[in-house]
Amino acid sequence: MALSSPLSPLGQSPPRPDGPGKVTGATRYLDDLEVPGVWYGATVRSKVAAGRIRRVDGDAARALGAVVVTAADLPGPNVLKVIAEDWPVLAAERVEHVAQPIALVAAPTRELARRAAAAVVVEVDAEPAVFETTDPATTLPSGRDRVLASCRSARGDASGALANPAVVVVEGVYSTGHQEHVYIEPQGALAIPDREGHFEVIGSIQCPYYVHGALEHLFGPGSVRVRQAPTGGGFGGKEEFPDMLCAHVALLARASGHPVKIVYERSEDINGTTKRHPSRVRVRTGHAPDGTLLAVEIDAVLDGGAFITLSPVVLSRAVLHAAGPYRCENVTIEGRALATNTAPNGAFRGFGAPQTQFAMERHMDRAARALGLDPLTIRARNAYRPGDVTPTGQVLGDDTSALECLRVAAERADFLRRWTLHERARAAFHLRGLPAPGIGLSLFWHGTGFTGNGERKMRSPVRLALLADGAVEIRVAATDFGQGTEVVLAQIVADALGCELARVRFAEPDTDRVPDSGPTVASRTVSVVGSALFEAGQLLANELARAGGVVADLLAGQDELVVEAHYEPDPTTDFDEATYQGTAYAAYGYGCDVVEVEVCPDSLATTVQRALFVADVGHAIHPVLCAGQLEGGALQAIGQGTIEEMRLENGRYLQDRLTSYLIPTAQDAPDMETILLEHPSTMGPAGAKGVGELPADGGAPAVIAAIENATGIACGDAPATAERLLADLLAGHVVPGGSSVDPFGLELAR
Amino acid sequence: MTTWNVRVNGREVSVEAPPMARVLDVLRESLGLTGSKEGCGEGECGSCTVLLDGRPTCACLVPIFQVEGRELCTVEGVAGTELDPLQRVMIEAGGVQCGACTPGIVVSLRALLDRDPRPTRAAVRESIAGNLCRCTGYERILRAVEELVGSEEADA
Ligand code: FES
Numbered sequence: 001m002a003l004s005s006p007l008s009p010l011g012q013s014p015p016r017p018d019g020p021g022k023v024t025g026a027t028r029y030l031d032d033l034e035v036p037g038v039w040y041g042a043t044v045r046s047k048v049a050a051g052r053i054r055r056v057d058g059d060a061a062r063a064l065g066a067v068v069v070t071a072a073d074l075p076g077p078n079v080l081k082v083i084a085e086d087w088p089v090l091a092a093e094r095v096e097h098v099a100q101p102i103a104l105v106a107a108p109t110r111e112l113a114r115r116a117a118a119a120v121v122v123e124v125d126a127e128p129a130v131f132e133t134t135d136p137a138t139t140l141p142s143g144r145d146r147v148l149a150s151c152r153s154a155r156g157d158a159s160g161a162l163a164n165p166a167v168v169v170v171e172g173v174y175s176t177g178h179q180e181h182v183y184i185e186p187q188g189a190l191a192i193p194d195r196e197g198h199f200e201v202i203g204s205i206q207c208p209y210y211v212h213g214a215l216e217h218l219f220g221p222g223s224v225r226v227r228q229a230p231t232g233g234g235f236g237g238k239e240e241f242p243d244m245l246c247a248h249v250a251l252l253a254r255a256s257g258h259p260v261k262i263v264y265e266r267s268e269d270i271n272g273t274t275k276r277h278p279s280r281v282r283v284r285t286g287h288a289p290d291g292t293l294l295a296v297e298i299d300a301v302l303d304g305g306a307f308i309t310l311s312p313v314v315l316s317r318a319v320l321h322a323a324g325p326y327r328c329e330n331v332t333i334e335g336r337a338l339a340t341n342t343a344p345n346g347a348f349r350g351f352g353a354p355q356t357q358f359a360m361e362r363h364m365d366r367a368a369r370a371l372g373l374d375p376l377t378i379r380a381r382n383a384y385r386p387g388d389v390t391p392t393g394q395v396l397g398d399d400t401s402a403l404e405c406l407r408v409a410a411e412r413a414d415f416l417r418r419w420t421l422h423e424r425a426r427a428a429f430h431l432r433g434l435p436a437p438g439i440g441l442s443l444f445w446h447g448t449g450f451t452g453n454g455e456r457k458m459r460s461p462v463r464l465a466l467l468a469d470g471a472v473e474i475r476v477a478a479t480d481f482g483q484g485t486e487v488v489l490a491q492i493v494a495d496a497l498g499c500e501l502a503r504v505r506f507a508e509p510d511t512d513r514v515p516d517s518g519p520t521v522a523s524r525t526v527s528v529v530g531s532a533l534f535e536a537g538q539l540l541a542n543e544l545a546r547a548g549g550v551v552a553d554l555l556a557g558q559d560e561l562v563v564e565a566h567y568e569p570d571p572t573t574d575f576d577e578a579t580y581q582g583t584a585y586a587a588y589g590y591g592c593d594v595v596e597v598e599v600c601p602d603s604l605a606t607t608v609q610r611a612l613f614v615a616d617v618g619h620a621i622h623p624v625l626c627a628g629q630l631e632g633g634a635l636q637a638i639g640q641g642t643i644e645e646m647r648l649e650n651g652r653y654l655q656d657r658l659t660s661y662l663i664p665t666a667q668d669a670p671d672m673e674t675i676l677l678e679h680p681s682t683m684g685p686a687g688a689k690g691v692g693e694l695p696a697d698g699g700a701p702a703v704i705a706a707i708e709n710a711t712g713i714a715c716g717d718a719p720a721t722a723e724r725l726l727a728d729l730l731a732g733h734v735v736p737g738g739s740s741v742d743p744f745g746l747e748l749a750r
Numbered sequence: 751m752t753t754w755n756v757r758v759n760g761r762e763v764s765v766e767a768p769p770m771a772r773v774l775d776v777l778r779e780s781l782g783l784t785g786s787k788e789g790c791g792e793g794e795c796g797s798c799t800v801l802l803d804g805r806p807t808c809a810c811l812v813p814i815f816q817v818e819g820r821e822l823c824t825v826e827g828v829a830g831t832e833l834d835p836l837q838r839v840m841i842e843a844g845g846v847q848c849g850a851c852t853p854g855i856v857v858s859l860r861a862l863l864d865r866d867p868r869p870t871r872a873a874v875r876e877s878i879a880g881n882l883c884r885c886t887g888y889e890r891i892l893r894a895v896e897e898l899v900g901s902e903e904a905d906a
Pocket residue numbers: 787788789790791792793794795796797798799808809810811
């Protein structure tokens with residue numbers, strides 16, 4: 001192994017090869033591509049959340065010179081197959097959410113396409129829609145089952161332990177709302193038809209083979225080639241949704257005979273695409289007087305939106321992470337995803353784990369107060385150690401670093417002293433005028449790669465091609481939408497080959513050229529695809545060594561030599577989906593966030609001032625990019641905890657543009673420090689663990705804990721907007737010592 | 751259609767467009783300068799930022815008739831054939847991830863540094879407050895500027 005060689009590129013931070021194109025504006029994203037003869041598509045959408053479609057009439061649009069496609073025109077089944085087969089390409093008999101696509105138009109100019117879309121006549125008989133997730137007995141207007149998915153994980157006897165009168169029982173209900181991804185490049189796709197009725201589809205996408213599968217389902221096998229354009233952010237939002245958009249442009253290309261492009265405008269993107277699943281999570285814990293967890297009982301409900309899409313797997317990850325990185329003998333976790341009449345909620349960085357860990361982290365703070373402990377002590381008492389056993393019975397390895405993350409973060413931030421200082425200051429006087437300082441902390445974990453046996457089923461193939469000029473080309477379906485995939489995977493291959501980094505190239509993800517190494521999701525690019533590439537690199541190194549290092553000898557007149565390897569998970573592990581027992585994930589990353597805020601006692605506006613992120617990434621292959629993942633992900637989570645609010649009115653998002661859906665700006669973002677810990681796993685290359693999603697788990701609970709430390713307002717809901725905090729204050733949701741803020745001088749809540 | 755005369759990245763150009771055509775569309779579609787991006791079309795995201803007579807401006811909000819006879823600088827005009835030191839340090843320090851915000855941020859920072867070669871962190875934050883970045887958390891962008899200013903001081 002060349003891993004420890006002094007020349008190893010692992011652990012260096014070489015500049016990313018896509019950097020120059022991005023800083024000069026030369027990189028061509030989807031909307032920048034020049035396509036001769038391109039037509040523009042537009043989508044006719046439902047204005048109501050539920051109803052029966054009475055009539056769809058495209059004649060007026062056709063009279064303008066546009067082509068029109070409705071559900072009646074589909075060449076194959078009207079379904080985008082994700083897990084189940086219930087997500088229609090175009091609404092046929094009913095609409096089930098606002099902005100659901102009903103018809104498509106294409107025309108030679110954008111302006112004409114817009115006019116044609118407006119000219120399509122749609123008549124719908126509206127029906128009463130369902131938006132709540134509190135009553136599973138409610139029926140949907142469509143009559144479909146409300147329970148999209150359910151699962152249960154249990155170990156020991158939680159209800160028995162909670163019934164013991166010697167146990168201190170703490171109970172709470174926590175919630176999180178819809179969250180929008182806000183990739184800065186909106187969703188877009190382009191389809192180019194050829195004479196044989198085949199398509200080339202190019203998209204701003206995370207998963208070329210998902211799109212490939214969806215289009216073959218619709219148009220038949222061998223009909224499509226999918227390529228990824230440089231992609232301006234995804235965060236899960238371009239995981240499953242592009243199946244729909246790519247199907248739409250392909251349908252329009254087929255109908256018109258022209259290349260067709262659709263790039264969503266921002267408000268169409270926000271209204272029509274997936275969001276993070278809203279959650280409501282009830283947590284009951286039982287403790288010994290010193291804080292030790294004796295029982296955990298969790299009931300999680302996710303709002304899945306109108307269709308099943310990815311909800312079963314989001315729910316599964318939510319349940320498997322729900323008890324947090326804490327040891328406990330008696331745990332019961334139940335989860336359900338319920339249907340509502342909104343756009344399907346879907347993949348978003350963290351994939352269910354941020355919602356349940358938000359609940360658990362806020363609950364740990366509540367339990368600490370109930371027991372007279374501080375946030376650090378209760379976590380230190382319960383954090384996982386090596387050898388501890390998870391609720392699925394998985395024995396954690398030597399790389400288990402929850403306690404270490406907590407220790408490093410608490411020391412670096414001087415957490416306990418400052419938290420205590422703010423607590424005392426708050427108890428001493430009402431704050432008026434002066435901002436109230438607060439500090440909060442969260443501890444979290446995140447499983448790397450697919451859940452359970454997912455990676456075994458996938459057996460991701462990867463290829464390396466040795467080319468005549470001696471270069472080595474990486475051929476995988478792993479896409480870069482910001483993470484730095486190209487350089488990081490090249491570092492791994494260069495390390496395996498013991499060659500210069502410059503010798504390794506990255507092939508554009510193109511289903512005609514690269515194997516299906518799986519979707520770019522679940523923090524699996526470095527850990528899973530990277531592991532297989534390291535294997536392939538070693539195979540190629542052996543071949544080269546046999547040829548005495550002479551490329552021409554090895555190629556023997558061929559253009560290239562291709563080696564293939566597969567990701568092989570540890571054969572001794574297994575996960576039983578029926579019982580939820582076994583190895584849920586091959587590795588776990590751990591993290592601890594400390595966030596500092598000031599809250600204005602008059603307006604209850606929060607300013608996030610500083611943040612410290614301590615994360616165990618196993619092995620930091622590219623420390624600069626690694627830190628960038630952690631910081632960017634944490635800011636999204638801090639936004640989720642503070643300002644990213646999305647409310648529904650008759651099924652429509654009130655915050656459906658960037659003037660109303662606010663994300664943190666450079667002036668809202670805190671000064672950040674990131675500390676990378678390296679406790680190598682047995683899974684990824686050189687011990688690397690997944691990094692991309694870990695930070696999504698910690699930001700929201702840490703910032704709301706800091707607000708609580710500043711104000712005494714005990715908020716269990718994200719986002720903790722000023723309005724939310726005021727409502728909590730007025731409702732008496734304050735910590736035992738009372739609140740320090742009194743916005744109206746009413747001597748409230750003392 | 752009317753003909754408009756504008757100086758773009760140091761060159762005089764004449765371009766045909768209706769008076770209310772957005773500068774962003776004229777740049778991208780008529781002049782082939784696709785470095786400026788459309789992230790929202792309503793002045794919130796800053797991915798369309800260009801310099802209008804040296805001042806950062808959202809190209810999605812300005813109609814072409816308002817720039818007649820004036821000067822525009824886009825991301826393509828920030829550097830010559832080689833990368834500008836700001837661009838280089840943005841890559842090295844990790845200020846670039848997906849790159850969708852990057853052209854706008856490079857343009858805004860260029861304007862700041864031309865005005866104030868040694869900005870404080872708060873001034874850097876303010877200068878890009880109109881440029882949303884969803885990937886980086888901004889920290890590595892701030893550090894890129896700090897590294898650049900630090901290295902230029904060391905050279906001085
Ligand atoms: S596109 Fe101009 S500010 Fe967003």
